[in-house]
Amino acid sequence: MHISELNIDAIISIARQAGEEIMRIYQRDFKVEEKSDNSPLTEADRASNTVIVEGLQEAYPAIPIISEENKLTEYETRKSWDWCWLVDPLDGTKEFIKKNGEFTVNIALVHAGEPVAGVVYIPAQDKMYYAIKGQGTYLADKDGQRRQLNIRSLAEDGSLKVVGSRSHNSPEVDAYVNGLRDRFPEVDFVAAGSSLKFCLLADGIADVYPRLAPTMEWDTCAGQIVATEAGALVLRYPELTPLDYNKENLLNPYFIALHPELS
Secondary structure: OOHHHOOHHHHHHHHHHHHHHHHHHHOOOOOEEEOOOOOEEEHHHHHHHHHHHHHHHHHOOOOOEEEOOOOOOOHHHHOOOOEEEEEEEEEOHHHHHHOOOOOEEEEEEEEOOEEEEEEEEEOOOOEEEEEEOOOEEEEEOOOOOEEEEOOOOOOOOOOEEEEEEOOOOOHHHHHHHHHHHOOOOOEEEEEEOOOHHHHHHHOOOOOEEEEOOOOEHHHHHHHHHHHHOOOOEEEEOOOOOEOOOOOOOOEOOOEEEEOHHHO
16 A cells, blocks of 8 residues: 555545434434443444445455444554554544534544544534645535645734633643743633544644543544644644554543644
8 A cells, every 4th residue: 555545535435425424313313322431422423433434445445444433453463554544433422412513524544653644524514624644634615615724824813722622621731721821912712522623723723732631543643634734733742742543552642733833
């Protein structure tokens, strides 16, 4: 496999099909179950996962898949994978349950521990963010129009925009934001759910996204390349070293997605 062999439009199509399944369920009543880690699970998570796994296996049968809703392959096997997919079929299940529209479909391609392509689809808005390493980040809207995205100039409107979780904030984030207030005369907090936060950086709506709380690799991989190909950095915190993927433990360290001038 070489990244030049990737058909990003095929991955976009799979994400869109998964989003259609999610929205079909979103528009009616649905049951909510609880997983072993006390996180919620709905039939939309399962339906989206089925669409994505079947689509990826058909398009790229040689590339294994790590998905939040699949049984995890042992690391003894995974560590030999040069390529793999990282999938969150419904990121932001809590937002889905609240019916606020801030949930996404995340599909990322990983090579040697690094995200090299990804799509983040927002079904409720029919917005498709996608990126390939070295080729930039793009947004395709519901009308089929595509535009390349770049981060904005730091605090270009006079206000530093900090985007954070709508459902998972932490005292560490509050402390980090207070530190920014010492450096910038105006700091505004923008709440958003799911991997949409990476997209807000890519689209020039926010400057920094501190995630000083637990996440899993499938929560961040697609969003990471969407942000970095638009010019942002995504770094472990406080080490400020790159996030890597397909680790033995798929739990991410704390990290910050940010404008390079803030690093």
